[in-house]
Structure formats: structure tokens, C-alpha cells
Amino acid sequence: MNKKRIQHITVSHYRKLEKLGNEMMVNVDPEELHQFRVCYKKLRAFLRMLSQESNHPGRLKISKQLKSCYHIAGTIRDMQLQQQWVCSAAGEAHTNLSAYLGLLQQRIEQLKPALGKMISHNPVAKNKKQVMAALPHRFSPAMFNASTRKKWEDIRLAITAGPFSDEAIHKIRKVMKDLCYVQSILKKCDRRFLKAIIPPGTEALDDLLEMLGNYQDKSMAINLMGPGWLKMLNEKGRQILLQEKRKLRQEKSNMRRLLTVTLKQTLQENNAGQT
Numbered sequence: 636m637n638k639k640r641i642q643h644i645t646v647s648h649y650r651k652l653e654k655l656g657n658e659m660m661v662n663v664d665p666e667e668l669h670q671f672r673v674c675y676k677k678l679r680a681f682l683r684m685l686s687q688e689s690n691h692p693g694r695l696k697i698s699k700q701l702k703s704c705y706h707i708a709g710t711i712r713d714m715q716l717q718q719q720w721v722c723s724a725a726g727e728a729h730t731n732l733s734a735y736l737g738l739l740q741q742r743i744e745q746l747k748p749a750l751g752k753m754i755s756h757n758p759v760a761k762n763k764k765q766v767m768a769a770l771p772h773r774f775s776p777a778m779f780n781a782s783t784r785k786k787w788e789d790i791r792l793a794i795t796a797g798p799f800s801d802e803a804i805h806k807i808r809k810v811m812k813d814l815c816y817v818q819s820i821l822k823k824c825d826r827r828f829l830k831a832i833i834p835p836g837t838e839a840l841d842d843l844l845e846m847l848g849n850y851q852d853k854s855m856a857i858n859l860m861g862p863g864w865l866k867m868l869n870e871k872g873r874q875i876l877l878q879e880k881r882k883l884r885q886e887k888s889n890m891r892r893l894l895t896v897t898l899k900q901t902l903q904e905n906n907a908g909q910t
Contacts, residue, residue, distance in 0.1 A: 636821075638772045641685065644820060645770060648678040649763040656754045659708065663747055665719075668712040675705045680816040684782050685771055694769035700758035707750045714739045716852070717859045724879050731872050738867060739859075779821075786810050794902045799895055801854055807898065808847035811840065843901055846894060853887045 655671040679697055686695040697705075718739050722729045729736070793807045860880045865873050 636774045638770060641770050641774060642767065644681065645678075645766065646763075648674060648681065649759055649766075652678060653757075653759040656704065656759055660751050660754050663711060663743075663750070665712050665715045668708045668715075671708055672705060672712070675701070676812065677816040677820060680813040681820055682766065683813065684779070684817055685774060687778060687782055694765050696766075698758055698762040698765070700753060700756065701762050704750060704753045704758060707746055707753070711743055711746050711750065713855050714743050714859065717856055720856055721876075721879070724882075725875060728875050731875055732868075734868050734872055735864065735876060738864065783814065786814055791902055794898050797895075799891060799898070804847060804850060804891075804894065808844065808851065811844055811847070815840065815844065840901070843897055846890070846897065850887065850890050850894060853883050853890065857883050857887065 652671065652674045655667065655674055659667050659671055675697070682695045682697070718736055721732055721736060725732055789810050790807055793803050793810075796803065857880060860876055860883075865876060868876065
């Protein structure tokens, strides 16, 4: 992959990110936020890969300002999804949780102006200028294979370290998502790049990532029912939310056991596929 191709891919992601950022200033709904964050993560994964061959790897990074937009967008979306989940999980009883839903909405409304202000400063264009000047002149399949082997080694170390904490599971998911994001970017460039992304024996990676994503969603939902939120509810609302929280914790515990088995199996298949 020559520099012209590298520049084309990089520019296209910055353009899309800027477009999605401008749309978020008008309509901050879960899907808009999700699309912005996915584009951000694809760009981040691509830059991480390229940084191995750049003479200025430190400049091939997402800026603090753009990273802040990403995190605030994620926080807003988490609370929007929590509102949807509460209404669905609690059923008719969700009317007793109007105070909780209102607290979530209040926090969302507080964050919207902060997100809009950050986007208005055009952090995408500023970060793009820095990154474009540091792009490498080429990136070969051999370089890509080395990058991918390193990521699978990171996954192996996280899986074998055990026991699985929420942080370890999040790290494993993050690295696996990077592999998939890079695949989605490079699949149109050169088939030689794709051989190392998902080695033989790990064809079910998409299913595993879905499991990891569901686990992360449950973790976030539980965090949004912490003591700081519960203490602001009346007794009836608090008991309803605690009941739903207990259900989520049990589901999360069951999912952790399944993930433990599945992740170890994935590692074995990956090792077998590379021998």
C-alpha cells in the first residue's frame, strides 16, 4: 500500500468523522453517536497500525480534543440506551422510575452543550492536519502481518493471565475490534493484507465480539445504577431498580463464565491455525 492509498483512506475517514460530528450538533440520538464513535475507532485502529512505520509515530494519534468528543458522545449514548433499557426491562413499573429516567435526561442535557462546543472548535480538521504530515510512505503486507501477530499476542497474554476482570475483558474486546476495523478498511486494498487478520480457526470472531459487546453493555448498565443514582430515588423506585440490577448481575456472571470458556477456545483455535 503506497502513500497515495494511505492518504486516501485517512482523508476519507476524517471527512466522514467531520460530517458525523456536524450531524451530532443537530441531532444527538443514539444512532448518530454510535456512527461517530465507530468511525473514530476505525480511524484510530488504522493510525495505530500505520504508526509502526512512521518516522513520527507520536503524531499519528487522535488528539485530546477529539478523544474528549468521543468519550462525551459515549457517555451520552450510554445514558440514552439506559433509558431505553429501563423502559423495556421494568415494563409497566417503569412509571415508578420516572425520577431515575429524569436524572439520566438531566445529565444528558448537561453534556450536550459541552459536546457541541467541542465539535464547534473543529478538532477533526486540526487532528487531520497533524496526522497527514506524519503518514508513512508505504505499508506492506509483511508489516501488517507483524502488526497482527503482535495484537494476537496481546490477546493471548490477556486470556492466559486470568481470572477475567471487567478491565481484562474490555482490553481483549478492544484489541479484537481493532483487528476487525482494520479488516473492514483494508479488504478493498489488497487480499494479501487479509490473511493475518482472522487466522484459520477463528472464523467465529464476530459472534465472540457480539458476546463481548453484550457483556460490556451489561457492565455499563450496572454502573449507571450505582449508589449515587439510587440515593436520589424514592423507596419504591429504588427497590424496582435494585431488583433489575440483581438480574443484570446474575446475567453478567453467567456471561462471564461462558466468555471464559469461549475465549480460551478461541485462543486454542488461533494457535492451531497458525501452526
